[in-house]
Amino acid sequence: MIRTHYSTQITPDMNGSSITVCGWAHEIRDLGGITFLVVRDREGPVQVTLFKKTIDKNVLEIVRGLSRESVVAVTGTVKKEAKAPNGYELVPTAVTVLGRAESPLPMDTTGKVDADLDTRLDARFMDTRRPGTQAIFRIRHLMLKSVRDYLAREGFVEITTPKVVATATEGGTALFPITYFEREAFLNQSPQLFKQLMMSGGLDRVFEIGPIFRAEEHDTRKHLNEATSIDIEASFLDNEDVMVILENLVKHVYSSVAEDEARHLKTLGIEVKVPKTPFKRVAYDEAIDIARDHGEKIEWGDDLTTESEHSIGETIGEHYFIVDWPTKIKPFYAQPYENKPEICRAFDMMHPRMELSSGAQRVHSYETLRSRIEAQGLNADSFEFYLKAFRFGMPPHAGWGLGAERLLMTMLGIDNIREVVLFPRDRKRLSP
Ligand code: ATP
Ligand code: MG
Secondary structure, three states, rough: OOOOOHHHHOOOHOOEEEEEEEEEEEEEOOOOOEEEEEEEEEEEEEEEEEEEOOHHHHHHHHHOOOOOEEEEEEEEEEEEEOOOOOOOEEEEEEEEEEEEEOOOOOOOOOOOOOOOOHHHHHHHHHHOOOOHHHHHHHHHHHHHHHHHHHHOOOOOOOOOOOOOOOOOOOOOOOOEEEEOOOOOEEEOOHHHHHHHHHHHOOOOOEEEEEEOOOOOOOOOOOOOOOOEEEEEEEOOHHHHHHHHHHHHHHHHHHHHHHHHOOHHHHHHHHOOOOOOOOOOOHHHHHHHHHHHHHOOOOOOOOOOOOHHHHHHHHHOOEEEEEEEEHHHHHHOOEEEOOOOEEEEEEEEEEEEEEEEEEEEOOOOOHHHHHHHHHHHHOHHHHHHHHHHHOOOOOOOOEEEEEEEEHHHHHHHHHOOHHHHHHOOOOOOOOOO
């Protein structure tokens, strides 16, 4: 191992000890009698100070010849220095260039020049060197970890389902076709059908965090063509039960991030306010009334437009659920109410800015499911692999899918979904 310490592991009271740090040459300032090199590693900066009088000539030569953003290993002696940024500086005995950076750089990493999003995404490998961008992905890591911790504690088993599939989850649009040997196949839009199979399969409570692919031609700040979905499915629970799991999960994620990522939140200059539970339950009928009061032209049975989502969100002002949706605008697997089949046990979980999750209690009767598939104009025979599981002992069950990127962007108050995914896939972007 080349490195002995991360920047944040060095303290002034290590005065006199010899250590090695590794990182990028963030800044080189040559003041004649003294040269400063700021080395930046994942955790932060280290000031390396070279005194012309006492420094080894070769070391000075190497530092003076360094290009910005080259990767270096610096071995040196820690010197307590009240005037240095962290209360110490490093006086080098050896500097090795491990990876030279060409110039000019594809983008600025100092934060002095504002690069536009496209430039940053084209040079993502350099963009993530910036503390602000890196903070987002460090928080994303913790968010997913806290999701796993929470669901595991609630008895959920993590599963992995195929992304290459033979049939659409909910019908033919919005699918990416691919060539699978001599057949046509598709990239999966959602793990929906597979997680339901595992209810018949006896796993009882499952979750998956994985990619979903949507071939919609949208160009918005909240849609990706490849997104990450946090999905659960649970047996012997109803719609209300899985809504409680969902709101508690959101609360848990917010508190974990607020507690454990204070440093990264500070870098981003934001504060995370933990939402209160239970979230408000707003019936679909009530929701469209609010939208109409705001001048939206919306009929019973219409899906909510972005504008309606905004006006309802502004009125409610915090996370909320929309429940009791018209059956005809929800997927075939949502369970209609027994006494009022024109509405169903489906829900959306909303942040004031946008939808975060959709879920439902599912149809678990084979006959009902078959007729619901046909009623939605789909060919039930192509769902045979799925329907079969409902003929041999399927428990009642419910679940939801929660967009990981949307959860993160709304938690951090980030405008564009492309900011919270390393390599976004959208209508125009396929590389890197
Ligand atoms: P929207 O109406 O906002 O496009 P949807 O209702 O089509 O979303 P669902 O099929 O309900 O989406 O998927 C469940 C969740 O997955 C959504 O609430 C959202 O958080 C996330 N999601 C779905 N599609 C996308 C996408 N294209 N980009 C990012 N996240 C998505
Ligand atoms: Mg939805």
